[in-house]
Amino acid sequence: xxxxxxxxxxxxxxxxxxxxxxxxxxxxxxxxxxxxxxxxxxxxxxxxxxxxxxxxxxxxxxxxxxxxxxxxxxxxxxxxxxxxxxxxxxxxxxxxxxxxxxxxxxxxxxxxxxxxxxxxxxxxxxxxxxxxxxxxxxxxxxxxxxxxxxxxxxxxxxxxxxxxxxxx
Numbered sequence: 001x002x003x004x005x006x007x008x009x010x011x012x013x014x015x016x017x018x019x020x021x022x023x024x025x026x027x028x029x030x031x032x033x034x035x036x037x038x039x040x041x042x043x044x045x046x047x048x049x050x051x052x053x054x055x056x057x058x059x060x061x062x063x064x065x066x067x068x069x070x071x072x073x074x075x076x077x078x079x080x081x082x083x084x085x086x087x088x089x090x091x092x093x094x095x096x097x098x099x100x101x102x103x104x105x106x107x108x109x110x111x112x113x114x115x116x117x118x119x120x121x122x123x124x125x126x127x128x129x130x131x132x133x134x135x136x137x138x139x140x141x142x143x144x145x146x147x148x149x150x151x152x153x154x155x156x157x158x159x160x161x162x163x164x165x166x167x168x
Contacts, residue, residue: 038112040139042097043067049091056087062149063142113138122159128152 037045043061050056056074061067071088075081092098116133120140123130128147130140142152 037095037097038139040142045095046088046091046097049095050087053091053094054087062152065143066149109138110135116140119156119159119161123155126155126158128155 040063043064043066047058047060047067050058058070058074061070071084075084113133113135116138120130120132123140128145130142130145133140145152
């Protein structure tokens with residue numbers, strides 16, 4: 001039963017992670033801060049929520065696959081698995097992770113595309129061979145790189161990319 005629930009959770013994450021576009025933090029006309037989290041940051045946000053709000057001690061993942069592997073090893077009993085599922089759902093709902101992308105603001109997507117274009121250029125200047133994003137897919141795909149998380153993360157920060165978006 002535990003493996004079935006875990007499999008369902010992993011399939012849910014897989015299905016949801018391929019349908020969302022990214023966004024960036026922005027201010028509205030009413031000066032209310034609105035944060036739209038980039039899809040590649042969802043595993044980081046989920047991990048931070050689980051650690052800070054639910055008391056877990058999960059290492060920051062590099063990508064969704066890394067997070068799935070870590071989560072699959074967290075529960076030993078049916079009760080632990082059930083609680084983990086509730087905690088994950090809480091964090092996903094609280095931060096609106098893996099939601100429908102059809103409501104994304106075109107201005108935010110355009111800004112994200114421009115920022116990721118600059119990021120791709122910067123990464124290439126630092127020796128990381130990444131393709132430019134497209135307007136249809138404004139995120140940079142780092143999943144095919146042969147470098148480790150430890151090698152790429154400092155370069156991302158040097159290029160102005162923070163854990164929850166651009167810091168420039």
